[in-house]
Amino acid sequence: MSEAGLAAMDWGRLGEGSFWLALTIAFYVAARRLQQVLGGTPLANTVLVAAIPLMAILYWFGIPVSEYQRGGWLLLWVLGPATVALAVPLYLNFAHVRVALWPMCAALLVGPAVAVISGLILAEAMGARIETIRSLAPKTVTTPIAMGIAREIGGIPELTAAFVIFTGIIGAVFGAALFNAIGMRDARTRGFAMGVISGGIGTARAFQESFLAGTFSGVGMTLSGILTAIVLPLVWLAFF
Amino acid sequence: MTLRDALFAALAFLALVACNIAGGYVAALLRLPVPGTVIGILILLGALLAYGRVPDPLRRVAVFLLAHLNLLYVPAGVGVLAYVALVRNDLWPIVVVLFVSTFLSMIASALAFHWTAKLTARKEDGE
Structure with a gap:
């Protein structure tokens, strides 16, 4: 996973990416709140609601996705063990x-x-x-x-x-x-x-x-x- | 949450990581064209069947992770931004395939489940 979209495991630069990690969690928490407020409607999907503002921020400020993934890869990495939890x-x-x-x-x-x-x-x-x-x-x-x-x-x-x-x-x-x-x-x-x-x-x-x-x-x-x-x-x- | 609970939760998470990594090694070693995570699920399932019950910390960690799966999908969703060029070229086929094939396959799955359930239930009644 060394493509631009999803950065490789990179503990050394996780510090630089922690801002994006925190922002992702913040948008996810906000998306959950929004869905609760809207009565749990499937239209307010938390992945969609959290990802769209993040993409807009990256696009707006011209930040490459690889920069975001310095923090984002950690969540993607956890998806593996989380899937094993099934x-x-x-x-x-x-x-x-x-x-x-x-x-x-x-x-x-x-x-x-x-x-x-x-x-x-x-x-x-x-x-x-x-x-x-x-x-x-x-x-x-x-x-x-x-x-x-x-x-x-x-x-x-x-x-x-x-x-x-x-x-x-x-x-x-x-x-x-x-x-x-x-x-x-x-x-x-x-x-x-x-x-x-x-x-x-x-x-x-x-x-x-x-x-x-x-x-x-x-x-x-x-x-x-x-x-x-x-x-x-x-x-x-x-x-x- | 006490320190002891946190420690056991960390151990349970490490067990999940270990299953995932072990699955990857098994897949590579046997040259299986199957992702390691699948083997990881089977390893954990086999271990649980052998052990006979789910240890409490593992159950708690599993429930927590599965409840917040959507958070873990967010970076993958953002990652598509890097592939906008490729998506843009094939935008209409992608949109049509995503909607039509998702609708068709969901209906097909539900009907297959429903009809087979009816068929097997009738057979059991007849016996």
């Missing part, structure tokens, strides 16, 4: 998971496949570049895993990270309305589909709907991450 809810909900094994397998196979294939066809048809198409492919997988997959299949990990985040935000914002429209009321169904496609940001939203939905979303996110991480590079290397 093993805990997975273990705690093992009983739930075992009961719904077949529905989960079906959703896990169908959802990411539809996402990858429809994305490929649409992106090809609209004339997107090959790096863009490769970066779009793992967009339903949670960020650190998706970035790893993008690296494996020749995409741009930083771009993939952004696509994952937008997929998460789109799912979190429109998911509930979408499920209502097709008459899906069961919390397990809604949560699992949300987690499989919209990952961590979708899971945060599912927990607002109900604990059961959030639990299934977390499980869906973990399993789709594992499955896609194993299948996608193998399929991609075999066909492209």
Whole structure:
């Protein structure tokens, strides 16, 4: 991760970056407040609300992103261990998971496949570049895993990270309305589909709907991450 | 939070870091085309299954980290600013793919889950 977008682990210059680290946390706390004030609406997504002013500040003052990432990389680095922490809810909900094994397998196979294939066809048809198409492919997988997959299949990990985040935000914002429209009321169904496609940001939203939905979303996110991480590079290397 | 709690929380976090790093080593060693974090999840899951319960500090640290996942995504979101040029060239395909394929795949996942649940429930009723 030595590209301009995401700086490498650089403890020595973390001091210089601590201003940006503090500012990021401050904007995140403010974004949480804003969402609470607005009654927890999915439209006020905390990633979006915190990232936009930071991007505006960098753009406005002409500060390169690499300067920001002297502090920002630390949070991105913590995302790795935080993702490993998903093993805990997975273990705690093992009983739930075992009961719904077949529905989960079906959703896990169908959802990411539809996402990858429809994305490929649409992106090809609209004339997107090959790096863009490769970066779009793992967009339903949670960020650190998706970035790893993008690296494996020749995409741009930083771009993939952004696509994952937008997929998460789109799912979190429109998911509930979408499920209502097709008459899906069961919390397990809604949560699992949300987690499989919209990952961590979708899971945060599912927990607002109900604990059961959030639990299934977390499980869906973990399993789709594992499955896609194993299948996608193998399929991609075999066909492209 | 006492000093003892803080110490155990730090240890639990270090255990997560260790699983993540170990996952990376395993993936590199076995030349698996799978990100280390995935192996890290499996290592921790295996350890929990072997241990038989989740130690309290680990549960607390995991809940805290998962509750604030969105904070950890912010730098990745800001990072896209460095790739604006590439995004700008393919803006419309990207926007259309993000919306359409996200909607389609969410509907497909929900229906697949729903129908399979109905199918397996009916089978169990019949038995």
